Amino acid sequence: YPLLSLLLIVLFLLSCSPLPLLLRAPLFLPPRQSRLHQVKTVDNSRTEPVVLVFVESIYSQLGQEIVAILESSRFHYRTEIAPGKGDMPTLTERNRGRYTLIIYENVLKYVNLDAWNRDLLDKYCAEYGVGVIGFFKANENSLLSAQLKGFPLFLHSHLGLRDYRINPNAPLLYITRPNQVEQGPLPGDDWTIFQSNHSTYEPVLLASTKSSEALAHLGSGPLRALHATVIQDLGLHDGIQRVLFGNNLNYWLHKLVFVDAIAYLTGKRLCLSLERHILVDVDDIFVGKEGTRMKVSDVEALLSTQNKLRALVPNFTFNLGFSGKFYHTGTDEEDRGDDMLLQHRKDFWWFPHMWSHMQPHLFHNVSVLAEQMRLNKLFAQEHGIPTDMGYAVAPHHSGVYPVHSQLYEAWKSVWGIKVTSTEEYPHLRPARYRRGFIHSGIQVLPRQTCGLFTHTIFYNEYPGGSKELDKSIRGGELFLTVLLNPISIFMTHLSNYGNDRLGLYTFESLVKFVQCWTNLKLQTLPPIQLAEKYFQIFPEERDPLWQNPCHDKRHKDIWSKEKTCDRLPKFLVIGPQKTGTTALHSFLSLHPAITSSFPSPITFEEIQFFSGPNYDNGIDWYMDFFPFPSNVSTDFMFEKSANYFDTEVAPKRAAALLPRAKILAVLINPSDRAYSWYQHQRAHQDPAALNNSFHAVVTAGPSAPRDLLTLQRRCLKPGAYATHLERWLQHYQPSQLHIVDGALLRSNPALVMDGIQRFLGITPIFNYTQALTYDDSKGFWCQRVEGGRAKCLGKSKGRKYPEMSPESRAFLAEHFREHNMELLRLLNRLGQPLPSWLRHELQSTSWS
Ligand SMILES: *[C@@H]1O[C@H](CO)[C@@H](O)[C@H](O)[C@H]1NC(C)=O
Ligand SMILES: *[C@@H]1O[C@H](CO)[C@@H](O)[C@H](O)[C@H]1NC(C)=O
Ligand SMILES: *[C@@H]1O[C@H](CO)[C@@H](O)[C@H](O)[C@H]1NC(C)=O
Ligand SMILES: *[C@@H]1O[C@H](CO)[C@@H](O)[C@H](O)[C@H]1NC(C)=O
Numbered sequence: 001y002p003l004l005s006l007l008l009i010v011l012f013l014l015s016c017s018p019l020p021l022l023l024r025a026p027l028f029l030p031p032r033q034s035r036l037h038q039v040k041t042v043d044n045s046r047t048e049p050v051v052l053v054f055v056e057s058i059y060s061q062l063g064q065e066i067v068a069i070l071e072s073s074r075f076h077y078r079t080e081i082a083p084g085k086g087d088m089p090t091l092t093e094r095n096r097g098r099y100t101l102i103i104y105e106n107v108l109k110y111v112n113l114d115a116w117n118r119d120l121l122d123k124y125c126a127e128y129g130v131g132v133i134g135f136f137k138a139n140e141n142s143l144l145s146a147q148l149k150g151f152p153l154f155l156h157s158h159l160g161l162r163d164y165r166i167n168p169n170a171p172l173l174y175i176t177r178p179n180q181v182e183q184g185p186l187p188g189d190d191w192t193i194f195q196s197n198h199s200t201y202e203p204v205l206l207a208s209t210k211s212s213e214a215l216a217h218l219g220s221g222p223l224r225a226l227h228a229t230v231i232q233d234l235g236l237h238d239g240i241q242r243v244l245f246g247n248n249l250n251y252w253l254h255k256l257v258f259v260d261a262i263a264y265l266t267g268k269r270l271c272l273s274l275e276r277h278i279l280v281d282v283d284d285i286f287v288g289k290e291g292t293r294m295k296v297s298d299v300e301a302l303l304s305t306q307n308k309l310r311a312l313v314p315n316f317t318f319n320l321g322f323s324g325k326f327y328h329t330g331t332d333e334e335d336r337g338d339d340m341l342l343q344h345r346k347d348f349w350w351f352p353h354m355w356s357h358m359q360p361h362l363f364h365n366v367s368v369l370a371e372q373m374r375l376n377k378l379f380a381q382e383h384g385i386p387t388d389m390g391y392a393v394a395p396h397h398s399g400v401y402p403v404h405s406q407l408y409e410a411w412k413s414v415w416g417i418k419v420t421s422t423e424e425y426p427h428l429r430p431a432r433y434r435r436g437f438i439h440s441g442i443q444v445l446p447r448q449t450c451g452l453f454t455h456t457i458f459y460n461e462y463p464g465g466s467k468e469l470d471k472s473i474r475g476g477e478l479f480l481t482v483l484l485n486p487i488s489i490f491m492t493h494l495s496n497y498g499n500d501r502l503g504l505y506t507f508e509s510l511v512k513f514v515q516c517w518t519n520l521k522l523q524t525l526p527p528i529q530l531a532e533k534y535f536q537i538f539p540e541e542r543d544p545l546w547q548n549p550c551h552d553k554r555h556k557d558i559w560s561k562e563k564t565c566d567r568l569p570k571f572l573v574i575g576p577q578k579t580g581t582t583a584l585h586s587f588l589s590l591h592p593a594i595t596s597s598f599p600s601p602i603t604f605e606e607i608q609f610f611s612g613p614n615y616d617n618g619i620d621w622y623m624d625f626f627p628f629p630s631n632v633s634t635d636f637m638f639e640k641s642a643n644y645f646d647t648e649v650a651p652k653r654a655a656a657l658l659p660r661a662k663i664l665a666v667l668i669n670p671s672d673r674a675y676s677w678y679q680h681q682r683a684h685q686d687p688a689a690l691n692n693s694f695h696a697v698v699t700a701g702p703s704a705p706r707d708l709l710t711l712q713r714r715c716l717k718p719g720a721y722a723t724h725l726e727r728w729l730q731h732y733q734p735s736q737l738h739i740v741d742g743a744l745l746r747s748n749p750a751l752v753m754d755g756i757q758r759f760l761g762i763t764p765i766f767n768y769t770q771a772l773t774y775d776d777s778k779g780f781w782c783q784r785v786e787g788g789r790a791k792c793l794g795k796s797k798g799r800k801y802p803e804m805s806p807e808s809r810a811f812l813a814e815h816f817r818e819h820n821m822e823l824l825r826l827l828n829r830l831g832q833p834l835p836s837w838l839r840h841e842l843q844s845t846s847w848s
């Protein structure tokens with residue numbers, strides 16, 4: 001079949017004219033991502049395969065489940081409301097396909113597309129080898145039996161089914177392992193089955209009808225005892241491969257097959273390997289309450305289960321986290337359990353928890369914190385517990401995220417910690433957004449939830465009933481966690497291994513279930529190797545995205561009381577460089593109700609946090625540039641760093657930490673800005689600027705020397721104003737952005753400052769007409785000081801240099817013309833006034 005289908009696809013392609021570009025604008029843009037979820041930012045690189053999901057509405061349940069699986073898998077996607085008649089989003093871009101896979105929440109929306117759009121979509125799918133996944137949800141209005149419009153395929157709906165099985169010949173099977181039959185009735189009476197005698201269809205999942213009378217309305221066609229509820233269309237009918245589901249994703253096996261369908265239809269471009277790593281942490285060793293701890297027989301059970309699991313999960317080893325202070329604080333029987341654990345210490349892995357189970361963020365003084373850790377280390381040494389695993393976990397995630405820099409320091413100095421894990425980055429919920437990051441040389445891995453907590457210790461008292469635990473294991477949340485994450489670290493506790501030993505039950509059942517139904521290869525790696533593996537698979541997660549600790553209640557609770565979230569700016573002056581941002585900074589600093597950041601010894605009035613390596617220092621470092629609000633008369637703080645404007649990562653980082661900040665950008669004619677930068681570099685002895693004329697710099701071709709091209713880029717790139725502003729507008733609302741006309745700031749600063757004050761909504765309004773005075777010798781507006789004299793910025797500001805040559809000006813006018821047009825369109829869209837220089841520039845260039 002595959003050969004045949006390939007042949008047919010090729011034939012189809014040959015007969016197919018190139019796909020016309022669709023000019024219609026998308027009907028629906030996906031909702032702006034919530035600020036809290038910035039971390040998962042979708043789709044910034046075009047080379048990443050993107051899935052197009054047609055949902056019924058933004059609230060539809062199946063649509064959300066589809067998206068949840070894509071997000072858990074870290075696949076890029078775009079959702080669209082499935083169009084009614086006549087609206088289809090643009091599918092191609094510069095002769096490239098935008099989407100690798102198309103998913104319809106309701107396959108009837110696909111089948112019933114008007115002929116024009118259906119034809120476009122079919123041609124797109126055939127030309128780019130794009131498959132379609134569709135769900136058939138029977139509802140009250142749908143027919144009981146019908147042919148699917150345009151396909152040699154019959155549907156029969158509203159059926160109750162039983163005895164589910166997987167067709168071992170279905171080509172899409174990858175993770176799914178076919179040798180199981182799920183005996184018994186399937187949930188619900190709204191199943192749809194597919195029937196066809198066309199060789200393009202291969203059943204994937206098959207079931208029997210619940211009762212024989214249900215067969216009565218199945219009509220003609222070869223009645224088989226088994227009916228397909230999920231089928232694979234091999235593309236033999238019309239050159240397009242599809243997978244159709246006769247129900248939604250509620251049934252767990254559909255989720256598994258859905259994951260395989262995505263992998264198959266994208267030629268494994270959207271697919272994880274079969275390797276899965278699990279690490280089971282058993283925390284709070286010795287900490288458990290008297291009466292709930294492990295006894296000798298529990299430790300024996302732990303050892304024997306570990307051995308059993310090793311047959312299925314190579315190198316499986318329980319990872320024990322200890323707090324030495326609580327050793328021997330149980331009943332006599334439990335104390336003998338403690339001793340038995342220590343006797344078998346070499347059979348387990350060990351990691352330090354805090355000595356007295358204190359939360360690290362409660363310690364402000366690193367040496368006091370380190371002292372606590374040393375006590376635990378001493379305990380380990382006295383009892384022969386290995387201390388070289390390089391892994392640690394903090395009680396209640398405290399200090400890991402939000403980062404308490406003292407914890408990182410103490411961990412490194414006392415234990416040489418290289419790896420930890422938390423559920424809190426970027427947030428506990430939703431679990432599918434949890435990610436890792438590296439800070440200060442410590443690799444932080446996401447930790448997954450397995451549903452066992454300190455207090456869940458009896459099977460029959462499991463929250464919601466024991467069947468909830470079994471559901472989670474048998475295809476539910478816990479199973480999906482392993483299915484969708486190549487690496488899962490689970491947290492359990494001492495008490496889960498005493499009492500009903502739910503920890504043993506859970507992981508033994510989980511491993512067996514995974515082995516029964518999937519081809520996944522489970523294994524366990526020591527934490528350091530696990531972390532290496534993690535960041536190999538997800539290198540883009542290495543850099544963290546810092547958020548405000550007080551924007552999440554759970555984070556606030558583990559944020560040091562001696563720190564505040566208020567040492568953060570209310571607005572940013574983002575640049576670009578050489579547009580007058582230093583003057584603006586000095587004018588703003590005159591305002592009695594505005595406080596600027598402290599100067600930096602290295603970068604002067606700029607902090608340059610969001611734009612470069614300073615970001616790695618973390619937010620404690622950033623906050624140290626701002627006064628405690630209680631120290632100053634106003635907490636209306638700001639900072640100015642002129643290279644934020646055109647730095648790729650700056651808007652995303654700024655918005656993650658300062659989602660409500662206001663943003664000021666100062667724009668002058670980009671040609672003048674380029675020239676000013678060139679003069680700035682000459683003044684700073686940049687050889688490329690000293691050895692080349694400005695004209696040579698801006699007109700240099702791609703084969704010019706590297707340093708010349710670097711200078712050229714710094715002259716020209718920031719001047720593509722609209723491009724950079726659009727990037728800020730991906731992360732901030734238009735109402736948060738204010739464009740300052742840099743030319744006007746220079747000629748009439750009082751007017752501009754009035755506009756800025758209104759935009760900031762600051763009181764009292766400060767009278768800049770009174771505060772500023774024009775300095776004739778400098779040719780600038782400066783601060784008016786006593787006696788009406790002027791206090792101006794230093795020598796380096798407002799340098800005097802010759803006019804730009806007319807040839808360079810003409811060249812740059814041409815270079816920036818399209819960018820300036822873009823800016824015009826952007827400012828019109830935003831309803832912001834046009835700077836005078838922009839009007840002038842556009843008028844003069846339109847004559848040339
Ligand atoms: C499939 O069934 C249709 C209608 O039942 C029939 O006309 C057709 O000949 C059949 N095709 C094959 C290949 O059996
Ligand atoms: C797993 O255990 C085996 C035998 O104990 C050992 O040879 C192997 O190196 C281990 N693998 C890893 C990745 O640690
Ligand atoms: C930290 O605590 C130690 C011991 O109490 C003390 O000697 C030291 O001065 C403290 N350091 C700071 C920075 O407060
Ligand atoms: C705040 O004021 C205290 C006491 O006047 C001073 O010691 C401290 O350095 C100030 N801190 C900041 C960040 O302004």
Ligand SMILES: *[C@@H]1O[C@H](CO)[C@@H](O)[C@H](O)[C@H]1NC(C)=O
Pocket residue numbers: 687688691707
């Ligand atoms: C610039 O010119 C000087 C001599 O004027 C020369 O020594 C230097 O190597 C040149 N630098 C570059 C980068 O071309």
Ligand SMILES: *[C@@H]1O[C@H](CO)[C@@H](O)[C@H](O)[C@H]1NC(C)=O
Pocket residue numbers: 767768769770
């Ligand atoms: C600001 O000061 C100038 C000069 O003293 C004065 O003419 C003007 O009325 C003042 N503006 C306001 C709004 O008070």
Ligand SMILES: [Zn+2]
Pocket residue numbers: 283284353357394395396
């Ligand atoms: Zn703990």
